[in-house]
Amino acid sequence: MWNNTYRLSMITTAVERYRIGPPFLILMGGIAFGFFMVSFFMFLPNTYATFLTVAMMAPLAIVIVGSAKRFLLAILTICLPITGVITLGKARHLSGASGYMISVFDIVLGVLYLFWLIGIFRKRDIRVNFFPQISIPAFFLIGIAALSMAFARFPYLSEVEIIEMLKMYFCFLYLANNIKSKSDVQCVVIFLLLSLLFEALLGFAQHRYGEPFFPTALGAPSPRAMDGSRITGSWKSFNDFAWYLGLIMPISLSLLFSKIRPLYKFLCGLTFFLSGGSLIWTGSRAGWISLGAGALFVGISIFSKIRGKPGLVKTFAWIMVIAILISPLYPKLSAKFYGRFARGDRGSAESRLPQFKVAWNIIKNNPMIGVGINNYTEVMDDYDITDEGIESYTHHAVHNIYLHVAAETGILGFTALIWLIAAILIEGIKYAISNRGFMVYVVIGMIAGTITFLVHGLVDTASLGNKLYMFVWFFAGSILAIKNIKFTTMPIRE
Numbered sequence: 410m411w412n413n414t415y416r417l418s419m420i421t422t423a424v425e426r427y428r429i430g431p432p433f434l435i436l437m438g439g440i441a442f443g444f445f446m447v448s449f450f451m452f453l454p455n456t457y458a459t460f461l462t463v464a465m466m467a468p469l470a471i472v473i474v475g476s477a478k479r480f481l482l483a484i485l486t487i488c489l490p491i492t493g494v495i496t497l498g499k500a501r502h503l504s505g506a507s508g509y510m511i512s513v514f515d516i517v518l519g520v521l522y523l524f525w526l527i528g529i530f531r532k533r534d535i536r537v538n539f540f541p542q543i544s545i546p547a548f549f550l551i552g553i554a555a556l557s558m559a560f561a562r563f564p565y566l567s568e569v570e571i572i573e574m575l576k577m578y579f580c581f582l583y584l585a586n587n588i589k590s591k592s593d594v595q596c597v598v599i600f601l602l603l604s605l606l607f608e609a610l611l612g613f614a615q616h617r618y619g620e621p622f623f624p625t626a627l628g629a630p631s632p633r634a635m636d637g638s639r640i641t642g643s644w645k646s647f648n649d650f651a652w653y654l655g656l657i658m659p660i661s662l663s664l665l666f667s668k669i670r671p672l673y674k675f676l677c678g679l680t681f682f683l684s685g686g687s688l689i690w691t692g693s694r695a696g697w698i699s700l701g702a703g704a705l706f707v708g709i710s711i712f713s714k715i716r717g718k719p720g721l722v723k724t725f726a727w728i729m730v731i732a733i734l735i736s737p738l739y740p741k742l743s744a745k746f747y748g749r750f751a752r753g754d755r756g757s758a759e760s761r762l763p764q765f766k767v768a769w770n771i772i773k774n775n776p777m778i779g780v781g782i783n784n785y786t787e788v789m790d791d792y793d794i795t796d797e798g799i800e801s802y803t804h805h806a807v808h809n810i811y812l813h814v815a816a817e818t819g820i821l822g823f824t825a826l827i828w829l830i831a832a833i834l835i836e837g838i839k840y841a842i843s844n845r846g847f848m849v850y851v852v853i854g855m856i857a858g859t860i861t862f863l864v865h866g867l868v869d870t871a872s873l874g875n876k877l878y879m880f881v882w883f884f885a886g887s888i889l890a891i892k893n894i895k896f897t898t899m900p901i902r903e
Contacts, residue, residue: 486600488514492628504806505783505872506569550825554782561781570783573874577882584886612687615640639692651696655861659703660854667850703861763795768812779819810866855884
């Protein structure tokens with residue numbers, strides 16, 4: 410009896426002296442909660458379990474980082490290439506949105522908007538800029554898409570696609586209003602390049618081992634769908650992966666010629682080199698050619714910024730470094746290029762031409778407002794009068810984003826898209842011409858990325874609500890925000 414009383418007294422003294430009670434209870438409660446959540450996740454689909462895990466970890470990460478806005482901005486940037494979604498009310502449809510889609514990107518953007526709105530209500534002097542030079546053509550494009558619903562065979566598909574377009578506009582609006590400092594720009598650039606580096610390494614692993622090495626719940630293809638000769642990164646399609654690489658790689662290329670610290674420059678060069686290797690192993694000829702167009706724009710822009718002989722020598726030196734790094738791989742690279750351009754491709758290129766004919770037939774018969782946004786694949790069989798009967802053995806939309814938009818939203822929608830893209834490019838080029846410093850190289854890279862998107866879109870397909878368009882809106886918001894930042898230098902030494 411005395412021994413039991415003594416032990417109880419010792420435990421009580423230890424709890425009071427070292428205060429182990431609350432931490433002990435928290436630890437045991439955390440372990441119990443962890444076991445419960447693991448058991449709970451076993452009964453959830455992979456996508457739902459992944460989303461819930463991210464949501465649970467986010468508050469802890471915010472506490473560690475210290476800035477909720479900066480942390481969420483980083484997560485938003487990281488989530489750009491992640492295509493995994495939860496689809497509610499899913500319909501059988503291939504080309505665009507097939508239901509109400511919810512992604513991690515959408516959730517993070519929603520939380521950022523919540524913080525922004527709370528700030529607006531607390532500080533009533535906060536000014537929201539709608540940037541009419543971009544918003545007017547954007548409203549026109551979304552409005553025409555909404556009007557096309559009246560002519561759509563399946564209005565539901567149009568509705569869910571328009572919701573995706575609205576998400577993109579809201580992403581642009583948030584970034585343009587809330588990237589306010591040099592540190593914000595640095596955060597966006599760093600995580601764009603880190604994501605690119607991760608995708609490049611993932612691509613190399615896929616090429617080496619023939620496995621996706623990425624959760625199918627977040628958008629990766631299943632192991633059975635992997636083609637050993639072509640890689641996809643975190644994307645379902647190797648063409649989309651090449652499209653993504655071409656969008657981001659020009660930023661790392663442009664920063665190679667900026668006046669940043671050698672370590673950062675080395676990391677930009679390494680990222681460009683590795684992602685270039687992954688781009689080659691995608692086997693996407695459109696990706697290779699479109700990157701060439703973006704790199705050409707970067708080269709012209711960089712030469713326009715060079716002042717004197719030292720700048721020219723430095724540029725030539727970097728070109729030689731890249732050439733030397735690539736030289737050991739030349740035999741394999743040349744074989745890959747030769748194989749894709751000179752050998753047969755199972756009719757992939759030839760199938761584009763009859764697809765163009767079908768799209769042109771749709772445009773001729775529905776010139777002003779089209780057949781309805783996100784309804785192309787639902788009506789294309791009715792307009793297939795080609796000798797090949799192309800739509801009888803392919804269910805994809807036309808591999809040309811301009812014909813695709815014109816067929817679904819008519820000449821009005823096509824005009825609105827060109828207006829919007831032209832406005833983005835003009836804003837970026839005006840800033841690049843009239844300014845100097847680190848941010849100019851960021852803007853040059855984003856303009857070049859937009860150009861690669863446009864060139865690639867000549868021979869590939871993506872609906873207006875496709876994830877790839879989000880990058881163009883993301884670049885537009887970043888460029889408009891950078892234009893409003895007074896200082897064009899970064900905390901990185903110039």
